[in-house]
Amino acid sequence: MKLTKAFKHALNLVMHSKLRSWLTIIGIVIGVASVVSIMSIGAGLEQDITSRLSGMGADILTITPGFSKASGFSHRMPSGGGFADGATATEEEVVLDRTDVQVLKSIPEILLINTEIKGSAEVYYLGKRGSVTLTGVDQKVWAQITTLEIRDGRILGPADQNVIVIGGRLADDYFEKPLGINKMIAIEGGSFRVVGILDDQSTSIYMPIQMAYQVLDDKETDIYDSIIVKIKDEDEVDYVTENVEQKLMMTRHVTEKDRDFTISSSKQMDEMRSEMVSSLTMFLTAIAAVALLVGAVGIANTMFTSVLEKTKEIGIMKALGARNKDILAIFLLNAFLIGLIGGVIGVILGYLISGIIPALMGGGGITSRVASAGSLVTIESVLLSLSVAVGIGTLSGAIPAYQASKLKPVDALRYE
Template sequence: MRFKKLFKLALNILLNSKLRSWLTIIGIVIGVAAIVAIVSLGQGATLNVQERLGGLGADLITITPGVEKAFGGFKGLGSGAMLAASSNPSISLKSKNLTDKDLQTVKSIEGISYVNGVVSGRVEVFYLAETSSISIQGVDAYAWKYLVNTELEAGRYLNPGDTNVIVVGSGVAKSTFKQPLALNRPVTIDGRLFKVVGILKESGGIGGEDNRIFIQIDQARYILGSAGQKTFDSISAKVSDPDSIDQIVSEIESRLLISRHVTSRNKDFTIISSKSTQEVIDSVLDTINIFLGAIAFVSLLVGAVGIANTMFTSVLEKTKEIGIMKAIGAKNYDIMMIFLLNSALVGFVGGILGIGLGYVISEMLPNLLNRLGPSVSVRTLIPTSLLVETLFLAIIIGVIAGAIPAYRASKLKPVDALRYE
């Protein structure tokens, strides 16, 4: 038989059992819609994180003391670091701060263009009769302007020699106080007046620049009660060639192990590059996406069971017709192809409708989830490849589910089939 004729017969079977066919198709629709919605949510989360990681800069390296502090700035990594430390007692969770000697060690490494020692903490900031606890970061004004990845929205960066001036992140300027902070407006920190000389653009990055105040490091030490100390909470470095960042990280680690008199087993510092952070987060997101996709795939398998059940019923109903077709010359291959095409059609129709439903759900999810609070930022992303692959998967599932019933139908003997009531 020609393919066109086989396809018509398969379509007739689908159309002549409308209720049963549509109930089967609904199972596929739910499975496909779940895959599209869940995977698009995972893809959107991946894109969100990648954009936020972009704020770290591909050429930046951060050194922090101990393990806990090293991962404290990255939600989701802290617990992993703590677990690693707890499994190895030789790793220090809270170690001595980085020193000026460490800073000079990093500066001496070839391939590093700028190095910034940082002290940080939280302080009470007064502005127009309001008080807010804000993260403050003391920086080396010369190096910081080359290390910061966020452009200025207004004003200027800190300059060497500045006193009683600050640069604020977008969040601090726009949403911390009822009245937005503006250039040249005074704020009070630790009883002293500081003038806002710069406002950064919104970064949205994991680095957290949006909600920080930046100040000269010596003044930050005074405010935080560590005046005269030459220690740092972290050291940031910018490499001249991002492609060599792995080699430079290894060199920094080797030099610091020697200068701090520790070994790789009990080292009291952690080095983070944007590349390593990206790899860790990508791995976590991939695992989550696979897990969510597997859950959605289970619902598609339930739909496959429905297809198999429908095909078995169709074979029983069409037993006499199969006998007639075989009696007038239809081959086993023809019979099997009719039922395989029928199950493929069920998968195709269910796939198309499921993609449509999944697309609608994906469009609605961000609006629904973002209403949970201002800290929730959800988006979805539906690549064209996802739609094509999901449709193809639905068809394949349909064919596989219909394979056994189709094979049994093809093996029916004409005499037995014609005698069937």
């Protein structure tokens, strides 16, 4: 029997049992659509994080008080959170000050140094109060070292005083009315003018560090919450990190065991996020794959039922000269068609879902990241999903098809 004729017989089997076939196909559709949408959203997130990493560069290091093995960049494998074994200092007991800045200035490979303080501040605008995170930065170098992007207005400049840059959400919908460029806002009783709006979804405020000392009462002048440095050559990041470690330990009179500061790469956090996204995507894809297995059971059930229903027809075909491999081909193609139809519809549905879900997401945290990242339907995910759907369909129909091919014509013709 020619393959085209076997294909026609297989198609007739699908059309003959429309309801049962489509119920089986729906199981495959759900599984494939779930896999495609999850993989696409995960790929979109990974691409977004990768683009952010490329924009951040590897030439930024952040020094903070207190030593955490989990976030510290100490040229050794991390071993969980908390402070180093034997450490006697905590973040509350240790500080960064001008002495540390002078040490960093002595390292020729460091290009820029930005000192920051951070705290919570009360804001007031058009009758509404709120509490937001306020960060004081060295406005002389902040524009050259920050990775934040400006949506409207400008970044802080060297001569700025009573001006601020605010997060996108604070500008758009935090208050009753939008807070735009050149608008005045009260922060802890003082008035400040907005000169820039960030291209993000935060409610943060950035201002010159000397003004921040006046606004944040609990901050002491020349004591910093973090020091951010930009190195001249990102290829020397390991060397510079080691050099900074050694010099700071020497001037702060600490050893590796009781070290009281942490050096972290500006890329570490997003790299960790990227790994988490990959793991989460794999986990959710595995869950979605369960739906494909359910679909496989449905295909096997449909095929067994078809064999029983078509037993007499199989006997007639064999009596007319059909060979075992012809019967096998017909039922395998039947299973193949069910898997293929379910796979194609599932890919289309998954593509639509992967576009709708990010559009519906908002707010903060991971949902806002999903919304901004969107989805990325790759040819790999499409081919993988189709291959799995067709493969599962064909394999699920293998045993029923084999049983059908082994039916004896006499027994099949007697079947009622």
